[in-house]
Amino acid sequence: xxxxxxxxxxxxxxxxxxxxxxxxxxxxxxxxxxxxxxxxxxxxxxxxxxxxxxxxxxxxxxxxxxxxxxxxxxxxxxxxxxxxxxxxxxxxxxxxxxxxxxxxxxxxxxxxxxxxxxxxxxxxxxxxxxxxxxxxxxxxxxxx
Amino acid sequence: xxxxxxxxxxxxxxxxxxxxxxxxxxxxxxxxxxxxxxxxxxxxxxxxxxxxxxxxxxxxxxxxxxxxxxxxxxxxxxxxxxxxxxxxxxxxxxxxxxxxxxxxxxxxxxxxxxxxxxxxxxxxxxxxxxxxxxxxxxxxxxxx
Numbered sequence: 001x002x003x004x005x006x007x008x009x010x011x012x013x014x015x016x017x018x019x020x021x022x023x024x025x026x027x028x029x030x031x032x033x034x035x036x037x038x039x040x041x042x043x044x045x046x047x048x049x050x051x052x053x054x055x056x057x058x059x060x061x062x063x064x065x066x067x068x069x070x071x072x073x074x075x076x077x078x079x080x081x082x083x084x085x086x087x088x089x090x091x092x093x094x095x096x097x098x099x100x101x102x103x104x105x106x107x108x109x110x111x112x113x114x115x116x117x118x119x120x121x122x123x124x125x126x127x128x129x130x131x132x133x134x135x136x137x138x139x140x141x142x143x144x
Numbered sequence: 145x146x147x148x149x150x151x152x153x154x155x156x157x158x159x160x161x162x163x164x165x166x167x168x169x170x171x172x173x174x175x176x177x178x179x180x181x182x183x184x185x186x187x188x189x190x191x192x193x194x195x196x197x198x199x200x201x202x203x204x205x206x207x208x209x210x211x212x213x214x215x216x217x218x219x220x221x222x223x224x225x226x227x228x229x230x231x232x233x234x235x236x237x238x239x240x241x242x243x244x245x246x247x248x249x250x251x252x253x254x255x256x257x258x259x260x261x262x263x264x265x266x267x268x269x270x271x272x273x274x275x276x277x278x279x280x281x282x283x284x285x286x287x288x
Contacts, residue, residue, distance in 0.1 A: 053213055053230065054220070061213065062206025069197055069205065072234075076198075083235025086197065090216075091227025094252040108238040 003049045009100035020131035027063035030071045040079030042105045044068045051099045052090040072105050078137035081107035147193045153244035164275035171207035174215045184223030186249045188212045195243045196234040216249045222281035225251035
């Protein structure tokens with residue numbers, strides 16, 4: 001599908017919209033989902049414009065998934081998580097709501113059903129605190 | 145977690161258990177899920193032994209996701225799919241049932257709820273037919 005340069009994630013990538021950023025490198029950016037399915041629900045994006053997995057240069061997938069792995073380790077460290085669900089949705093029928101490719105990292109707890117996708121906006125002050133916790137965990141894990 | 149060399153996907157990778165294989169290269173293998181959430185539900189595995197995303201060498205993630213992209217294109221071509229959900233589950237709490245890292249590629253249809261994870265075993269003859277359709281689509285897309 002055609003890439004819309006004014007989608008909210010494109011704006012975040014340009015610095016034109018705020019985000020609770022937890023990780024950034026040359027190829028990727030990670031920030032908290034503002035409508036989390038669980039505490040610590042994080043999104044990882046490639047910086048290259050691509051609406052979905054069909055549109056991205058295959059060479060960008062390795063760096064993207066390396067960041068997913070790194071950030072998932074941090075999420076597991078910083079938040080209650082018996083398991084971690086990683087998902088990437090392509091098209092509205094699959095639940096995609098923002099059309100810049102992104103990977104969800106979602107902590108899962110035994111016996112607790114997930115909050116459905118994109119329903120409740122989290123308190124920004126809680127998100128800011130969670131982002132701080134996650135950045136601190138990533139710093140510990142990287143030995144920074 | 146410790147990797148169990150006798151998990152069913154390890155057996156499939158060794159050729160000691162059957163699978164409806166649709167794609168293989170040096171680093172990855174893809175086959176149909178025997179308990180599909182939709183027609184065309186496919187799994188992509190790295191050949192390297194890794195129970196989950198935390199256990200795999202980051203260098204193996206690029207080849208894994210390139211295969212996911214390739215096979216997802218085939219799935220979209222061969223089966224009814226308004227969208228494609230890609231997911232990768234880590235730990236029983238996240239819904240992981242086989243402890244060799246694998247990525248789900250699941251076709252989604254507008255307005256049709258997914259079959260829950262791992263509930264009904266598909267008819268092997270239907271799976272064989274679906275695997276043939278998907279291999280043919282992948283051949284067409286690769287120009288083979």
